[in-house]
Amino acid sequence: MAFAVALIILIVGSVLFHILSPWYLTPLASNWGLIDFTIDVTFWVTGIVFVAVNGFMAYCVIKFRYNKEKRSEYEPENPKLEFWLTAITAVGVAAMLAPGLIVWAEFVTVPEDADEIEAIGQQWHWSYRLPGDDGKFGNVDAKRITDDNPFGMDPDDPHGQDDRLIESNVVHLPIGRDVKINLRSKDVLHNFTVAQFRVKMDLVPGLVSYLWLKPTKVGEFEVLCEELCGIGHFAMRGKVVVDEAADYEAWYAAQPTYADILARPQGDPVAGQAQYAVCVACHGPEGKGMQIMNSPKIAGQEDWYLRRQLNYYKAGVRGAHPQDTFGQQMAPMVMTLVNEQAMEDVIAYIGTLPDEPAEVTITGDAERGEDIWVTCGACHGYDAEGIKALNAPRMAGMTDWYLARQLENFKADIRGRHADDLYGWQMAEMARILKYDGAVNDVVAYINTLGETQVADASAQAGAAYPGAEE
Amino acid sequence: MTATLVFLALLMGAVVWWLVRQTINVKPWVASAPSGAQEGVGFPAPPKVALGVLLAVITSLFALFVSAYSIRMELSDWRPLPEPDLLWVNTAILFAGSLGLQWAWRGAAREQWLAIRWGLVVGGGCALAFMAGQFMAWQGLAASGYLVASNPANSFFYVLTGLHVLHLLGGLVALARTAGHAWAGALAKTRLGVELCAVYWHFLFVVWLILFGLMLST
Amino acid sequence: MAQVAHDAVTDADLRPFEVAEEPLYHPKTFIGKYIWSQDAKIIAIQYGITAIGIGLVALVLSILMRLQLGFPESFALIDPANYLQFVTMHGMIMVIYLLTALFLGGFGNYLIPLMCGARDMVFPYVNMISYWVYLAAVLILVASFFVPGGPTGAGWTLYPPQAVIGGTPGTGAGIILMLISLCVFIIGFTMGGLNYVVTVLQARTRGMTLMRMPLTVWGIFMATVLALLAFPALFVSCIMMILDRLIGTSFFMPAMIAEGAQTAYDGGSPILFQHLFWFFGHPEVYIVALPAFGIVSDVLATHARKNIFGYRMMVWAIVAIGALSFIVWAHHMYVSGMNPYFGFFFATTTLIIAVPTAIKVYNWVLTLWRGNIQLTVPMLFAIGFIFTFINGGLTGLFLGNVTVDLPLSDTYFVVAHFHMVMAVSPVLVVFGAIYHWYPKITGRMFDETLGKIHFWITFLGTYAIYYPMHYLGFEGVPRRYYAYGETAFMSESAQDLNVAISVAAIVVALAQVIFIYNVIKSLFSGEKAGHNPWNATTLEWQTPHTPPRHGNFDEDQLPSVYRWAYDYGVPGAEQDFIPQNVPSEEMAAARAQGEARAQGETKTDG
Secondary structure, eight states: OHHHHHHHHHHHHHHHHHHHOSOOOOOOOBSTHHHHHHHHHHHHHHHHHHHHHHHHHHHHHHHTBOOTTOOOOOOOOOHHHHHHHHHHHHHHHHHHHHHHHHHHHHHHSOOTTOEEEEEEEETTEEEEEEOTTTTOOOOBOGGGOOSSOTTOBOTTOHHHHTOEEEOSSEEEEETTOOEEEEEEESSSOEEEEOGGGOOEEEEOTTSOEEEEEOBOSOEEEEEEEOSOOSTTGGGOEEEEEEEOHHHHHHHHHTSOBHHHHHTOOOOOHHHHHHHHHHHHHHHOTTSOOBGGGTBOOOTTOOHHHHHHHHHHHHHTSSSOSTTOHHHHHHHHHHTTOOSHHHHHHHHHHHHHSOOOOOOOOOOOOHHHHHHHHHHHHHHHOTTSOOBGGGTBOOOTTSOHHHHHHHHHHHHTTSSSOSTTOTTHHHHHHHGGGOOSTTHHHHHHHHHHHTTTSOHHHHHHHHHTTSTTBOO | OHHHHHHHHHHHHHHHHHHHHHHTTOOTTSOOOOOSSSSSTTOOOHHHHHHHHHHHHHHHHHHHHHHHHHHHHTSTTOOOOOOOTHHHHHHHHHHHHHHHHHHHHHHHHTTOHHHHHHHHHHHHHHHHHHHHHHHHHHHHHHHTTOOTTTOHHHHHHHHHHHHHHHHHHHHHHHHHHHHHHHHHTOHHHHHHHHHHHHHHHHHHHHHHHHHHHHHHHO | OHHHHHHHSOGGGSOOOSSOOOOOOOOOSHIIIIISOOOHHHHHHHHHHHHHHHHHHHHHHHHHHHHHHHSTTTOTTOOHHHHHHHHHHHHHIIIIIIIIIIIIIIIIHHHHHHHHTOSSOSOHHHHHHHHHHHHHHHHHHHHGGGSTTOSOOSTTTTOTTTTTSTTSTTTTHHHHHHHHHHHHHHHHHHHHHHHHHHHHHHOOOTTOOGGGSOHHHHHHHHHHHHHHHHHHHHHHHHHHHHHHHHHOOOSSOOSOEETTEEBSOOSOOHHHHHHHHHHHHHHHHHHHHHHHHHHHHHHHHHHTTSOOTTHHHHHHHHHHHHHHGGGOGGGGOTTTTSOTTHHHHHHHHHHHHHHHHHHHHHHHHHHHTTOOBOOOHHHHHHHHHHHHHHHHHHHHHHHHSHHHHHHHTTBHHHHHHHIIIIIIHHHHHHHHHHHHHHHHHHSBOOOHHHHHHHHHHHHHHHHHHHHHHHHHHHHTOBSSOSOOOSOSSSOTHHHHHHHHHHHHHHHHHHHHHHHHHHHHHHHHHSOBOOSOTTOOOSGGGGOSSSSOOTTSSOSSOOOOOOSOTTOBSOTTOSSSBOOTTOOOHHHHHHHHHHHHHHHHHHHHHO
């Protein structure tokens, strides 16, 4: 009896849970209302079966409970009953399958006038490409991908020159227009998912997959990777911003074309030396940094990282948080770099400064730190040499107290949470793995042991870890 | 996956057909006295059935490889490799081995020990020669720069031939046991062993023909 | 007389024995009897203990995962790499090394010979080797925990390229050992599988026709056929991936970058791997499910004291599900980037397979209808299975229907679905089966109170874990995430739900201690069970010794079978059950008469 009651409670409870659950489909933001409709149909059919069959079972458990005096009824089979049950089941299945197939037919047929964009996945970032004013994508090839050509563009293809390359996790879409999103991966499998759009598809290296939709709501929507892609899988997020037409045009116009990127100014170290005069006071003449001034070593840091951080300071992405005292000191200094050329020059000059390992000031348990580094190394390189392709800067031989402070800042949401900090968000999530007190010091202590390794050797080693890697 | 699906459809079709025939008109709830001595309706001896099942498993394995081959072949970087002429010789040798065991099988039915023993020797010898020949073919290909990893066509060639040879190697173990029985003069065991080996050899010859044909034609 | 006898025995009924039956192997030493044993029952127990042992490791891994998901800030031990390794090894161990091995190697070995009325498997020596090869596979798997870099963290699906190139934990020795272990497992399984199939086909006793076999045997038989044909697909993909990893072939590896640098791979197809993997992977679902279907049918009939409803339909449904399971594999790949037009075909076949499955469920419930239901511990687990399986089966209709799969694929809905249908359901059957056959295997009864406590916590606890989890999936919460951090669309209460699920998971895991304690304690202090404590009809309950000795049955004669396995509540019968080896009164009378006449004839002859 208790068992039958438990069964009935479970049935009723399940139905109530379904009705009352605060967790359900996110509000729809695309044309795929038909998918929600199919889900509803499926829910009705399966819900009725669930209640009916389980309810009948609970009834049987009560009604036909054991009685020593009784015998069960001897009925080997009942072809008529079995036939009808089969027939009803077949009808129910057809009722679910039919809308499913009809909607799927719509999903596989992309409207002819749909706009096209390309979403590119890599471990563990998104980037995007728009076909540009000619409406045609230039050729790309995974074999051409390098640090300087992250999209693998073909420089000789005229269609590619006007392609808008968006090296950012964020892309914009105009509202109310069909868009076909071509999906491409640079390394492993990924999956492009926006929960509010309902549709999703894997990205497969070596081929181009696609999905299509029509955004119906203005707003920001999170892009998640939903195909396991390695250690950083959970922190591989992007954003789709659905704009009104005018806002979209403005955003579109601001995106650089491939030709723009090729034509970016080159830095001049001689000119940069003059610019660097402002920096000397804190970072020292050789860029070694000074703890007393709270300034880190910058000599030996990679140019792309310096460029991004300088731009962030300039745009108020960094140094804007009220608790980021030292960042606030840096922000006005950057304003002396009046234009892109000036910034390139100073970066070029910093590139000429001698690179000596910074002084060790932090102590910690390097062995525990090494365990933590398994995760960090996936992006920063196992010798902390930094990997541009993964947007992860170098740490080996850099200022340790500064690393520790930044890690604390990431953990405390002082750094990385600004909406325009494209890659800081990921680091803020990653810093959460430093769970125990002293974890920051331990991992920095381990990074300190990596200082002596030659950066060039290290990357060669990392690449040769599996046979497919090129020497 | 077509090759695999065709194979499995045939196999499953046969299984289902057989089962339905066995079960369709039976009223299981009717009690009755057993009619025969033992169930297992009209089957050959268990080891033969086991060999049949094993061959189905191996066929499934090779059918899947053939499926993978035909899917991978469609991709752009496929460069067919020139099959060495030596393979024709090897094919002939393997066929001779098959013939040898067929001879032994016939001998076993008539209790001709000479035929059995010579048949086994020919079968085993040819298998060894075939393996040596395949190895030479590998060496030849490797020497002319067709390495395992340099193209998927090469990779498949090495994997398929290698796997085939491994199966032959397994067969040689059984053949050696049978030879032991044959020289000891244990007729029943020899008969069974010779039959199993012969069927296995024929099977591997057919598998080789299919693999070879596939590689030649692509 | 001779004429009549000739008519009764048709040619087809007689099995031609070309080779004399070899005498049973008789071990003399302890090691020969219990370690290098060729007795299927001992091998079954070896399989069972090994599988449950490695399964406990996987259970601990799942708890570690739940700790991280419920309390993401608290356990310093668990980092993203570890987490993925736990996910991978938990899944792989549970699916292959626990469930497949336990159902086929464990229950298959114990029950097939006993239920078919055979003395042992047809090839006992090969059967023994099969276990030791399986053990080797388990040890190789365990070894991967101790190599530098640890076990692979590529997910149990081992998708390339991530299983092989950097950025995933365990791409060193971990993945290689994993693949080798799988290959070894498959070789070992094939040896066992040959035995199960041939034993079912050829070693049934007199009168045990195909349509009199208990459904347990049918389920295990069909599952073995599936496994024999499907495991080669896994074997093929493992070999090709080992070569990709070790010598740089490009079967599955396209041109790509890894850790920021170009690789030498070119042109391979990751989708090809997925096709091969799921060509094995989907039948694998039924390799686990079909034995569970069979076992639960027998447990239900026995404890409901009623014949299984629609036996023939049940058999054909098992066969139909088995055959169909080979043409539904790509429903795991709707959003994999394969040709989307395949979706139409695979959605249709997938939903068709729901029909025979539904028939099985109806027939189980109709077996209870007008039965005489004894709510013993095995019966509780069996009915618990039906409830869970209905839930898991119905959510399968969401995921199998290609359109509905779009929003739900790769979310917690999938995790909840397959745990409901492929983890909890079969595990409930495993428990039910162990409680059901425990008296036969050990000769003693288990402690019923502890058994009931174990049931209630396991059944309600697992439902509390997995039913709400579906709704996380509806919300879009992705699976295989180490942490969710700040995620715009996820409600904050989703984390509360995660905490609740984690707590339930820990409770369920701890409750398994009760089970293990019960199994061990009852071994020594349980009540003596007698030969047939459940009053069951099948042959394993009719053995002259309990536990059955080597050779299973009466030394001189195997039992003869006169009826199907479900003669419960037969009108007019003395008891509410008639064992399979009991002739009807007329038959007994006729036989006695015949014997008397034969005796008379010999007497007159003499």
